[in-house]
Amino acid sequence: MTSIIIGSFLISLLHAVIPSHWLPVLTIGKKEQWSLKETERVTFIAGLAHVLSTIIIGVLLGVIGIGLNEQIDHFTHLIAPSILILIGLYFVRQHYVHHHFHLQKQKLSGKPKSKIIGALIIAMFLSPCLEIEAYFLLAGAKGWWLLVSIALMYAVVSISGMLLWIRFAYKGLLKINWHKWEHNAGLISGGVLIVTGILSFFIY
Secondary structure (H helix, E strand, O other): OHHHHHHHHHHHHHHHHOHHHOHHHHHHHHHOOOOHHHHHHHHHHHHHHHHHHHHHHHHHHHHHHHHHHHHOOOHHHHHHHHHHHHHHHHHHHHHOOOOOOOOOHHHHOOOOHHHHHHHHHHHHHOOOOOOOHHHHHHHHHHOHHHHHHHHHHHHHHHHHHHHHHHHHHHOOOOOOOHHHHHHHHHHHHHHHHHHHHHHHOOOO
16 A cells, blocks of 8 residues: 555656646747746646546546455455556556657647637646556555545646646746656656556555
8 A cells, every 4th residue: 555655646746747747838828928827827727637537537447446356355465566567567668669749839829818728628638647547446456545545646746746847937947858858757657657566565
């Protein structure tokens, strides 16, 4: 259980700072001359859409986890950690065949604000955080209380992190190679999943 909480927190924190989660909003906001307050508002709404789709899938997987734990005695201690490791290896592999998702900002430029915001919300809703989903599956095997806790933690950490980075970046306080950070995000996520899976064999 400890490894599930720590692992899901690390993944939530990582995805809160991935540029693709908030940089499109900042870029468009700057181009459209939105104020910081307005940019933060749109970031919050888009982030909420992203979190919502992720949690919907997560809860469904959590229900499956509950069912599996009731039917298979060794699911929590053997099968679930193996699933984490396999998913982690998948994301490490995907790192080397990675394709960035780019919201076509040039097509949104000059459009009515409502259409721009709508496009951002749809894009974020349709790109749920897949790395965290394995933790929902494991949390479900432990019970509803852990499943709900993971969902709330993911939502708070993700949205808070996005808003924090937006504020810093808007004011020009960040000097980071965002492309390099985003490019390696899958590799880092995969590493966290693999380590969590290994620890789950020993920590319950």
